[in-house]
Amino acid sequence: MAKNLLIVESPAKAKTINKYLGKDFHVLASYGHVRDLVPKEGAVDPDRHFQMNYEVIDRNEKHVDAIAKAAKVADSLYLATDLDREGEAISWHIAEILKQRKLLEGKTLHRVVFSEITPRAIKEAVAHPRQLSMDLVNAQQARRALDYLVGFNLSPVLWRKVQRGLSAGRVQSPALRMIAEREEEIEAFKAREYWTIEADCAHPDTRFKARLLKLRGKKFEQFDLTNEADAMAARSALERSAQGRLVVANIESKERKRRPAPPFTTSTLQQEAARKLGFSTSRTMKIAQGLYEGVALGDEGVVGLITYMRTDAVHLSAEAIHELRDVIAKDYGPQALPEAPHYYRNKSKNAQEAHEAIRPTSALHRPRAVAAYLNDEQRKLYELIWKRAVACQMQHATLNTVSVDLDAGGDSLFRASGTTVVDPGFLAVYEEGRDAKNAEDDDEGRKLPKMEIGEAVPLAAIDADQHFTEPPPRYSEASLVKALEEYGIGRPSTYASIIQVLLNREYVTLDSRRFRPTDVGRAVAKFLSGHFTQYVDYDFTAKLEDELDAVSRGEEDWVPLLEKFWKPFKATVDEKSETVDRSEATGARELGIDPKSGKPVQVRLGRYGPFAQIGSKDDEDKPTFASLRPGQSMHTITLAEALELFKLPRKLGQTDDGEEITVGVGRFGPFVKHGSMYASLKPEDDPYTIELPRALELVREKAELIANRIIKDFGNGIQVLNGRYGPYISDGDKNARIPKDKEPRELTEAECVELLAAAPNRPKRGGRFGKKAPAKAAKTARSTKAPAADAPKKAAVKKAPAKKAAAKKTAAKKAPAKKAAARKTAAKKTPG
DNA sequence: CAGTGAGCGAGCTTCCGCTTGACTT
Numbered sequence: 064m065a066k067n068l069l070i071v072e073s074p075a076k077a078k079t080i081n082k083y084l085g086k087d088f089h090v091l092a093s094y095g096h097v098r099d100l101v102p103k104e105g106a107v108d109p110d111r112h113f114q115m116n117y118e119v120i121d122r123n124e125k126h127v128d129a130i131a132k133a134a135k136v137a138d139s140l141y142l143a144t145d146l147d148r149e150g151e152a153i154s155w156h157i158a159e160i161l162k163q164r165k166l167l168e169g170k171t172l173h174r175v176v177f178s179e180i181t182p183r184a185i186k187e188a189v190a191h192p193r194q195l196s197m198d199l200v201n202a203q204q205a206r207r208a209l210d211y212l213v214g215f216n217l218s219p220v221l222w223r224k225v226q227r228g229l230s231a232g233r234v235q236s237p238a239l240r241m242i243a244e245r246e247e248e249i250e251a252f253k254a255r256e257y258w259t260i261e262a263d264c265a266h267p268d269t270r271f272k273a274r275l276l277k278l279r280g281k282k283f284e285q286f287d288l289t290n291e292a293d294a295m296a297a298r299s300a301l302e303r304s305a306q307g308r309l310v311v312a313n314i315e316s317k318e319r320k321r322r323p324a325p326p327f328t329t330s331t332l333q334q335e336a337a338r339k340l341g342f343s344t345s346r347t348m349k350i351a352q353g354l355y356e357g358v359a360l361g362d363e364g365v366v367g368l369i370t371y372m373r374t375d376a377v378h379l380s381a382e383a384i385h386e387l388r389d390v391i392a393k394d395y396g397p398q399a400l401p402e403a404p405h406y407y408r409n410k411s412k413n414a415q416e417a418h419e420a421i422r423p424t425s426a427l428h429r430p431r432a433v434a435a436y437l438n439d440e441q442r443k444l445y446e447l448i449w450k451r452a453v454a455c456q457m458q459h460a461t462l463n464t465v466s467v468d469l470d471a472g473g474d475s476l477f478r479a480s481g482t483t484v485v486d487p488g489f490l491a492v493y494e495e496g497r498d499a500k501n502a503e504d505d506d507e508g509r510k511l512p513k514m515e516i517g518e519a520v521p522l523a524a525i526d527a528d529q530h531f532t533e534p535p536p537r538y539s540e541a542s543l544v545k546a547l548e549e550y551g552i553g554r555p556s557t558y559a560s561i562i563q564v565l566l567n568r569e570y571v572t573l574d575s576r577r578f579r580p581t582d583v584g585r586a587v588a589k590f591l592s593g594h595f596t597q598y599v600d601y602d603f604t605a606k607l608e609d610e611l612d613a614v615s616r617g618e619e620d621w622v623p624l625l626e627k628f629w630k631p632f633k634a635t636v637d638e639k640s641e642t643v644d645r646s647e648a649t650g651a652r653e654l655g656i657d658p659k660s661g662k663p664v665q666v667r668l669g670r671y672g673p674f675a676q677i678g679s680k681d682d683e684d685k686p687t688f689a690s691l692r693p694g695q696s697m698h699t700i701t702l703a704e705a706l707e708l709f710k711l712p713r714k715l716g717q718t719d720d721g722e723e724i725t726v727g728v729g730r731f732g733p734f735v736k737h738g739s740m741y742a743s744l745k746p747e748d749d750p751y752t753i754e755l756p757r758a759l760e761l762v763r764e765k766a767e768l769i770a771n772r773i774i775k776d777f778g779n780g781i782q783v784l785n786g787r788y789g790p791y792i793s794d795g796d797k798n799a800r801i802p803k804d805k806e807p808r809e810l811t812e813a814e815c816v817e818l819l820a821a822a823p824n825r826p827k828r829g830g831r832f833g834k835k836a837p838a839k840a841a842k843t844a845r846s847t848k849a850p851a852a853d854a855p856k857k858a859a860v861k862k863a864p865a866k867k868a869a870a871k872k873t874a875a876k877k878a879p880a881k882k883a884a885a886r887k888t889a890a891k892k893t894p895g
Numbered sequence: 896c897a898g899t900g901a902g903c904g905a906g907c908t909t910c911c912g913c914t915t916g917a918c919t920t
Contacts, residue, residue, distance in 0.1 A: 072914060095914025102909085123914080149913055207911075214910025222908065232910045352915085373913085556912060669900040680901055688900055712898075729897035741897055786920040798920060 065089035068137035069175075069189075070130060070157060072144050075356045075367055076180060080143075083182045084189070089133055093144065094126045098156040100211055107208045109633070113625045115208060119160070127160060134166045139173065141189060146176035147415035148615065152203035155195055179380040179419045180370065202615035205624055209233070209607065212629065213598060216636050217591070223640065224648040225586055226670065233607075234553045235564050236591050236599040241546055242538055242571055243580040243588035250699070252534035257286050258294035258527050260301065262309060262469065262477045265523040268512035273309070273469055273477035275301075280474040294527040301525050304473030308519040312476065313468040321460040323489040325377040325407040326420035326452050329555035330548040332372070335451070337541035338496035340443050344540045344559040348372065350444045351421070360428075360436050367424055368433065369448055373555040374418035375548075377407040379452075383422055387456040390426040395491060401458050413551035413608045422452040450493035457489035465511055469520060481511040498542065537577035550601045551608060582673045582697045586650045594639045598632065655702040662686075664705055666697040671730065673697040675705040690728065707751070712736075716755045724758055726750050737762045777812045781819070794819055 067088045071077050074092040081090040098117040100106035108114045119127055134140060140161075142154035154174055161167050173192030177184040210233055217231035260275040260283075275283045278297060288294045327335070329348075336347040351372035357365040379387075384404045392400045409416060423445070430446040437445060463485050469477040484490065514520065538546070544558045553561050565571045570584030580588065591599045613619040649668035654675075657664050662678040671690070678686035689708035691697060712727030715735075722738045733750035734741045735758045742765035744750060748757065774790055775783035781794045783801075790807040792799040792815045799822035801807055805814070 074915075093914080096912070099912090100910090104909095120913095122916090126914095145913085153913070203912095210911045212910085216909090218909035228908045230909050234911065356915090554912060556914080560912090667900075671899055674900060676900075686900090688898075690898080690900090727898065730899080731897060734897060736897080743897095784920085789920090791920060793920085800919095 066138045067141060068130075068133050068139070069141040069143050070154075072150065072153060073371070076371070079180055079367065080185055083185050088141075089137065091130050091133055092126065093130065093153055093157060094123050096120060096149070096153055096156070097123050097127050097160065100207065104215065106215075107211050109212070109625070109629050112622050113208050113629075115204060117156070127157075130157065131161060131164055131166055134161055134170070137170065139171045140167075141173045141175050141192065142195070143175045143177070143188065145417035146178060147417040148199055148203040148206065148611070149415075150176075150417060151196055151199040152207075155197075155200040158195065178376070178378075178417060179383075181380050181382050183382070184380065196615070198617040199615045201621040202611045205614055205621035206607070206611055208625055209628060212625075212632070216633070217595065217598070220636060220640055221587060221590070224643055224645055225590060226583055226649075226668070229583070229587060230564070230568055231587070231591060231595075231599075233598070233604060234547075234557065234561055235568075236588075237550070237552055237601050237603070238543065238547060238561050239565055239570050239580070239584055240588045240592055240599055240601075241543065242565070242578045243585045244592075245535060245538060246580050246585065249534040249537070254531040254533070255286065256289050257530050257532070258288035258291075258297075259530060260288070260294070260298060261526045261528070262301075262305075262471070263523040263526060264309060264469070264479070265521045266512045266514070267521075269510070270523070271479050271481075271509070271511055273467070273479035275475070276468065276478040277474070277476040288527075291529065294529070298525050298527045300473065301471050301475055304475060305471040305522055305525070308522050309469035309471055309477060311467060311514045311516050311518045311520065312470040314514065314516060315466045317464050317466075318485065319462055319464065321462060321488075321490070323405070323454045323457060323459065323493070324451065324495040326379060326422050326455045327448060328375050328377060328420060329373050329558060330375070330544050332421055332448070333544050333558060334541040335447060335496055336444060337539065338498070339447065340440075342440070342444070344544060344562060346440075347444065348559050350440050351448075354441055354445055354448075358433070358436055358441070360433060366428070368428060368445055370420075370422050370424055371418045372421050374416075374421060375409065375414040375555050376416040376418055377409055377420045378416070379407075379420055379422060379455075383419070383426070383452075384456060386426045387422075387453055390429075391453060391457055394429075395457065398486075399458050399488065399491065401456075405456055407455070413605070415554075420452075421448055423449045426453060451495075454489040454493035457492060458486070460484065460488040460490045461486040464506070467511060467514055479511055480506045481509040482507045483510050484508075537574075537579060539577055540573075543578065550605065552601070552604045582650070582668055582691075585696075585698060586648065586668055589650060590643075590648045594643060595635060598635075650697065652697060654700070654705050657706060664702060666691070666700055666705060668697065675700070675708050677709065690730075692728065693732070711750060713750070715753070715758050718759070724755065724762070726753055726758060735761050740765060774807050775810065777815065779812075781812065781815050783807050783810055783815065792818055797822060 065086065065088055069080065069084065069088050069090045070093055071080060071090065072093050072095055074094065077090045077092040081088070084090065097120060099120050101116050101118050106116045108116075142157060144150040144153040144157075151174075158167070158172060174195050175188040175192045177188040214230065214232040217236075218229060221229040221231055260278075262273045262275070264271050264273055277283055278287065279300070281287075288297055324331070332351065333344045333347050336342040337344070340347075342350070351369065354368045355370070355372050357367045360366050388400055388404065407420070426449070428449075430442070430449050433445065434442050461484070462482050464480060464482045466478055466480045469479065471477055536542075540562055543562065547553045547558065547561065565578075565584070566573070568584075569581055570587060571578045571580050573579075597603065610619065610624050614621050614624060646667060651665060651667040654664045654666060656662065657677050660677060662682065665676045665679075666673060667676060668674075673691040673696070675689050675691065676686050678684070680686060687709060689705075689711070691700065691708070695704065712725045715724045715726055717723055718737065725736045726744075727734060727736065728750055729741075731743065733744040733748065735744065735753075736742075740762065742761040744753065744761065748761075772785050773782055774785060781792065783790060783792055790801055792801060792810070797819055799815075799818040801810070801818070
């Protein structure tokens, strides 16, 4: 048995390191954190020096046990978790657990760290162990406690003031704020008209266009021409003074270098994969995880193709640079190889740099060579990572920009620019994508004809074009991640899940891959930034990081740090809970007066979302209510649109048997009702205009569906049914899958009873509390165990209803037609 | 599963950051 036990966080890492260290070492993975605060109230006690109540994370219990078992027979323990704050804490927690289980007696415990997975780095680390840094651990505990205190105190305020089940946190709330504030900017934006003037030059060699640079002795600026009359006048004047030609007044040629982008971090990988491959952040991470864990490469066996994908570091190991340079010289020639390697340093302040940048584990695994073993998405992502890493060590590109000034007479000038590549350098392999095009991009690759000063260039036409400034764009997943990283909010391992939280809470929706805040999202963002300003400030995390750094350097103590935060925070929570009015917090609006009743019309945010209301609860007769339609927002709805909502339900007519047919909008969208049967409208149907024949058709379809749903009915509640995922058995309470080799139609009652008994227990719906999916259920499910073994049943019972409801919610949401986005078309450029 | 929204107040929700698998109605 191995004498030494070494613990790392990731099992893939454990596998690799095992190979490097040989027989004397047994390498195990902790699978991330092993202990965490109990996920309920009172996990941190501010009254008792912020004492923290930890427990082993359920899903990692088996890994902890494996570590404990191996520790028992080992002589020495090496805790080799990541070298950052979180990694130090994991090591400490493992040590604490082992101490509690009395497994450390008579053993030596070492802390070792490395920031790259190479044989050299690992051996070096093992040769130079150190002790656990309690300062670093305490910095982590402070971070953990603060996040808990913010989240578990702010969220309940939202439950009381806005809506049940909502959440707030140090990271998610500023992220939401960004999206909500961008929406306000867009709504407040007033498009400005401006005109550009271009000369269309008919040079005998090449036709080209030139932008107006100077008009009647004055430098031409964006808003110098803001209406058609002025633009036309300017154009005519230019036409008159130019007299059919422009004279070359000046030629400037400038050479400049372009340097390759640094190798990928999590954030830049997510951005570039979105730009170039159209991947979502979670897609990118999933594919990268697969490449990291390993791919079967024929004779070579299973090989991890990339280094760790959750990193904020841009540095590369010496070995990696060496190999990249070899490949560059071999594949692209010695002139593509700079004399010295390029070293990159991190710009983001909160970087913890526990890993290398994301790179191929070996540059020798060229994309073309491994392509056969990868699926489509893996191939694309690997190629991107490989090229970026190779390019970052290549020669810079040399570009030449030629600018020609053309005199139009009357002290007016046009300028044409063209940029050509003198030496492509790294551009031969890879160039980073861009989010927004600018004028310079248009010039790129454009080659102007050879001209000389004094030469007259024939003028084909002078064009004046109308433009409108455009509002700032809504955030995409990638641009949100970029913004978060710039503020130091969130970590590489959480970028994708932050987005998931905002979506799960229904704070935002993705529309054409851009974030739009919902009414609830806007209400929460506004409430928090208005009443808890400093805690959802974009700089809150950065300031916290400074303090945590001081703690980790041993200059400050973590308890006073928390004390300093907690007192004013708690006071604010208490005060706001008392004083803030609920309808103010939810952003209620008065729209005007209903002409029919003379009563005021309001939009408010209720338990089930935004709704319009005519009259108030103090009136003699009760107010009437109507939910807003999908796509409508309480921030933008008009009185007329709101009144329209009250036209439902409509009576369409009667069937022969005297049953009434009505159409209305319910929780699950527009529907036709016939007796007690409801049939959903299709996306192309409009509840306001639908007529009787179409409604009857929908009713008939629904009846048919119900008839076909039942494959077999045994009369005792047990049925064989047709569902979304194919046929299944149900006793009304519990469902069972049908084995592949069984024909559903031929199942006997006894077989069904047996299958139902064998099926896993599924509790009934969680009733009215099942509306939202807790982020945790989707993400970590910490409180859930397999119902087997010693797990308390309660945990499983708790989780399932929420998950079920969440699935339904999304399914129901797909049904209504997407509102066609009305877009302005004329705008081409934005100022600044 | 299908028209709720106030208020009464059972019991309930919620954070961030480390890591990988599990499985539908």
